[in-house]
Amino acid sequence: MTYKFKLSKWQLFAWSTGLILSAPLFFLLFESLQGNSEVFSHLWDTVLWDYITNTVLLVLGVCVLSCAIALPLGWLTAYCSFPGKKQFEWALMLPLAMPTYIIAYVYTDLLDYAGPVQIALRKWFGWQSPSDYWFFDIRTLPGAIVMIALVLYPYLFLIFKTALREQSFKLVQASQLMGLSPKQSFFKVSLVLSRGAIVAALALISMETMADFATVSYFAVSTLTTAVYDTWFGYYSLTAAAKISGVMLLLLFLALMAERFSRRNQAVFERQSSVNSESLYVLKGKSAWLATAFCGFILLIAFLIPIAVLVNYAITYFDKAWNIEFFSYAWQSLKVAGIVSVITITLSIFVVFYQRVAKQTYPLIPGRLASTGYALPGTVLAIAVLLPLTLLENTINEALEPYNLDIGLLLTGSILTIIIAYIVRFYAIAHGAI
Numbered sequence: 307m308t309y310k311f312k313l314s315k316w317q318l319f320a321w322s323t324g325l326i327l328s329a330p331l332f333f334l335l336f337e338s339l340q341g342n343s344e345v346f347s348h349l350w351d352t353v354l355w356d357y358i359t360n361t362v363l364l365v366l367g368v369c370v371l372s373c374a375i376a377l378p379l380g381w382l383t384a385y386c387s388f389p390g391k392k393q394f395e396w397a398l399m400l401p402l403a404m405p406t407y408i409i410a411y412v413y414t415d416l417l418d419y420a421g422p423v424q425i426a427l428r429k430w431f432g433w434q435s436p437s438d439y440w441f442f443d444i445r446t447l448p449g450a451i452v453m454i455a456l457v458l459y460p461y462l463f464l465i466f467k468t469a470l471r472e473q474s475f476k477l478v479q480a481s482q483l484m485g486l487s488p489k490q491s492f493f494k495v496s497l498v499l500s501r502g503a504i505v506a507a508l509a510l511i512s513m514e515t516m517a518d519f520a521t522v523s524y525f526a527v528s529t530l531t532t533a534v535y536d537t538w539f540g541y542y543s544l545t546a547a548a549k550i551s552g553v554m555l556l557l558l559f560l561a562l563m564a565e566r567f568s569r570r571n572q573a574v575f576e577r578q579s580s581v582n583s584e585s586l587y588v589l590k591g592k593s594a595w596l597a598t599a600f601c602g603f604i605l606l607i608a609f610l611i612p613i614a615v616l617v618n619y620a621i622t623y624f625d626k627a628w629n630i631e632f633f634s635y636a637w638q639s640l641k642v643a644g645i646v647s648v649i650t651i652t653l654s655i656f657v658v659f660y661q662r663v664a665k666q667t668y669p670l671i672p673g674r675l676a677s678t679g680y681a682l683p684g685t686v687l688a689i690a691v692l693l694p695l696t697l698l699e700n701t702i703n704e705a706l707e708p709y710n711l712d713i714g715l716l717l718t719g720s721i722l723t724i725i726i727a728y729i730v731r732f733y734a735i736a737h738g739a740i
Contacts, residue, residue, distance in 0.1 A: 320660035323653050324672030327730050330690035331678050337545060337693055338552035345537060345546035354533070358553065360447060361516065361529045367451035368515045369508050372459040375604055377504075379459075380466035381492055385478070388589040388597040395467075398601065401608035402460040407520030410453045412612045414524070417444045445525045453521055456608040458514055462507040469503035470496055478586060488587055516554055517683035530554045534685045544689065551686040558681065642721065646728040653729075654736040677734035684731075691727045692718055 349357075382388065383395050401409075417423050424441055433439045443449070477499070481491040497504070519531045530550055538547040589597055620627065657676060661669045682690055699717040706712050717723065 316656070316660040316663065320657045320664075320669075320672040323657055324675030327653075327676040327733055328678045329694050330687070330730055331682065333693040333697075334548055334551055334682075334686070334690040335555075337548035337689075340545050340548075345541045345543040346549045349533070349537065349546065349550070353528070354550070354553075357528050357530050357533045357550075358557070360527060361531075361554070361557070363447060364451060364454075364522070364527070364529060365512050365515050367448070368455045368458065369511055371451060371455035372462050372508070372511055373504075375455065376459040376462035376507075377466060377497070379601060379604065380463050380470060381496060382597050382601065384467045384470035385496075386587045386589050386597060388594040390598050390601065394598075394601040394605070397605055397609075398463055399460045400605070401457050404457055404609060404612055405520075406454050406457045406518055407524060408616070409457055409608075409612045410450070410521045410524055412615045413449075413453065414444055416611075416615065417441075447525075447527050450522055450525045450527050453525075454515055454518060458511045459604075459608070461510050461514075462504065465503050465507040466500055469500040473499050513558065513681055513683075516558065517686075519683070519685055530557075531683055531685055534683075534689070538685070538689065544693075547689055548693075551683075551689060554683060554686060555681070638721075642724060642728065645725055646732065649725075650729050650733050650736040651740075654733060654740050657737065658740045673737055677737055679730035680732070680734035682731065687727055687731055691723065691730060695723060695726070 346354075379394075379398055383391060383398070415421055419436065419441075427433065427439070427441070431439070444452075473496070477495055478491055481495045486494065516529075516531060519535065522529050523532055523535075530553060534547045534550050534554075537543055537550060653676070654673075657673050661673060679687065679690075695717045699713065699715070703712045703714075
């Protein structure tokens with residue numbers, strides 16, 4: 307008896323895409339499992355545990371503060387009626403467009419010793435030196451937590467608000483009939499039913515927090531992300547950097563697995579209700595204006611103040627910034643963004659189409675393999691992408707050597723590397739949207 311192995315063109319394309327885009331992760335894991343590295347052993351015995359501790363504290367702090375900001379905002383905009391609600395529903399998403407390091411630069415400039423806030427305080431109270439008064443230092447771990455949370459809370463806000471609106475509102479109304487106050491209903495009904503959505507959002511926030519390099523580096527906070535960069539460019543040890551990257555991925559994997567294990571026996575069955583969410587709680591008087599003030603305060607510190615400072619900078623330094631270099635940077639950014647967008651959307655369309663028409667088993671695996679790059683922080687992704695590209699580049703150069711030909715650094719020293727890294731990083735977004 308003979309067996310024929312037939313591979314359709316859609317199956318070949320989908321699996322090739324999944325394997326190619328997941329290759330950086332496998333190369334990174336392979337490199338991290340290589341022989342003992344003296345640099346890594348030295349870091350393990352000296353400062354690596356401090357890096358791990360700071361990373362864990364940073365992630366936990368950002369998640370807790372994001373919950374404190376986003377959960378009340380999501381509940382207010384989903385279930386309550388108060389002045390300005392319609393505007394806040396979209397305006398509270400705007401901080402997500404602000405890069406974390408930009409808001410860090412802005413608040414450091416405002417709150418530093420030479421900034422306008424402390425200058426005004428010294429002028430008002432007659433203080434002459436730092437010894438005359440106490441003022442918090444924003445360039446610390448708590449400061450980094452606040453800056454990152456102000457940018458990333460919209461992830462949780464949007465997902466939680468959507469989860470609330472997809473819940474059966476009759477459950478909330480039933481809790482009211484049973485005598486629960488809005489606060490009790492929030493904790494005992496809404497949060498419990500939205501746990502899966504909240505965890506998914508916090509996982510996304512955790513990955514973005516671990517991926518942040520510019521903010522923690524500017525604030526001089528030593529995390530695993532900065533350790534990867536310093537090890538790579540300070541000690542010139544790619545193996546040690548890969549091992550640290552493996553530690554980061556292990557921490558994230560353990561956190562996700564622990565949460566999934568904790569709710570392994572839970573199941574939620576609900577049916578969408580036709581009740582209008584705006585009629586659940588109509589806030590009046592003091593409560594209504596407190597809700598408006600809370601939403602307005604978050605929007606003010608997370609977006610309006612930074613954007614106002616940036617506009618002021620743009621006007622003040624217009625002559626220095628508006629030059630030929632600006633257009634060059636803008637064109638390069640637009641070109642890379644356009645190329646990456648077209649390629650990722652095209653790949654995701656074909657992979658999703660294969661998932662729809664495939665008759666073979668496990669049609670979802672290629673898409674999941676291709677989406678693994680989204681979990682990699684930026685510095686980790688750089689190493690992961692360079693590993694296979696360097697190997698491929700060296701192999702090609704060795705093959706061309708007898709013919710006195712070589713491609714030089716065509717793969718690792720050009721814009722192609724950045725494009726490939728972005729495709730690996732953002733394919734998951736295109737795939738999920740389609």
